[in-house]
Amino acid sequence: MTSFERVFVAPKTLGELFDTFEREAFRLETLDDYSKSGNVDAYRAFLAGEPQPTGYNDAWVSELRSHTSNGKRVYRVHILSRPLTPYLRFELGWGYHRNAAGGEEFFILDTTESPTPLQGVPDFWQFDNGATGVMSYTEDGAFLGADVLPEERAGEFRAYRDTAMAHAVPFTEWWAKYGE
Numbered sequence: 001m002t003s004f005e006r007v008f009v010a011p012k013t014l015g016e017l018f019d020t021f022e023r024e025a026f027r028l029e030t031l032d033d034y035s036k037s038g039n040v041d042a043y044r045a046f047l048a049g050e051p052q053p054t055g056y057n058d059a060w061v062s063e064l065r066s067h068t069s070n071g072k073r074v075y076r077v078h079i080l081s082r083p084l085t086p087y088l089r090f091e092l093g094w095g096y097h098r099n100a101a102g103g104e105e106f107f108i109l110d111t112t113e114s115p116t117p118l119q120g121v122p123d124f125w126q127f128d129n130g131a132t133g134v135m136s137y138t139e140d141g142a143f144l145g146a147d148v149l150p151e152e153r154a155g156e157f158r159a160y161r162d163t164a165m166a167h168a169v170p171f172t173e174w175w176a177k178y179g180e
Helices: 014-020 040-047 058-068 086-100 151-167 171-178
Strands: 024-029 073-080 105-110 124-127 131-137 143-148
Touching: 014 124, 014 131, 014 143, 024 151, 040 086, 058 073, 058 086, 073 086, 073 151, 086 105, 086 171, 105 151, 105 171, 124 151, 131 151
Parallel strands: 024 073, 073 105
Antiparallel strands: 024 124, 124 131, 131 143
8 A cells, every 4th residue: 555545444433424424414213202312401491391591402503504514414304103202392392493503404204193114223323325323222212322333234224214204294394283
C-alpha cells in the first residue's frame, strides 16, 4: 500500500455512523415508551402539565441542522397505535415538532386498524442504505445500546425501511387528524 491509498475502516458505534454518513439517516421506532432513554426531566415536566422548557432538545436540533443544511436527509417512521401512550403524546407533541425545526422528517405507520407489516422488527438506524445500528431497550424504555450489524445485513434492513415508508403517512397529516 502506498502513502496515497486509504484504508476504509467500518464504523463500530452508532455515534461513528452519525459522524460519517453522507446522504441519509433513517430511523425505525417500534416502541410505545422510551421514557427511560433520555429527556427524563422534560418528560416529567410534560406529565405535570408544565410548558416545554426553553432550549428543549437544542443539542439534537443543532446536530440535525448541521446534517440537513449540508443536504443530508434525516427521517424516521414510528409504528404506533391509538390511543397514544403518555410517552407517545410527549414524543410526538414535544419532540417531533421541535426536531422538525432542524429538518428531520417524520412519518407514522398507524396500526390501530390494521396489523403491522413489520412484526418483530427491532428499532434501528440505517445510514446511506448500508450501515445499520440495531437498538436494544428494556421493557420500560431504557436504552441498552446499539449493535452495528455486518454490511451483508443491510439489504434486510433496507427492505424494512421500504416497507415502513410504503405504509406510513407524513406526521403532519397524521397529527392533524389524530394529534392530541
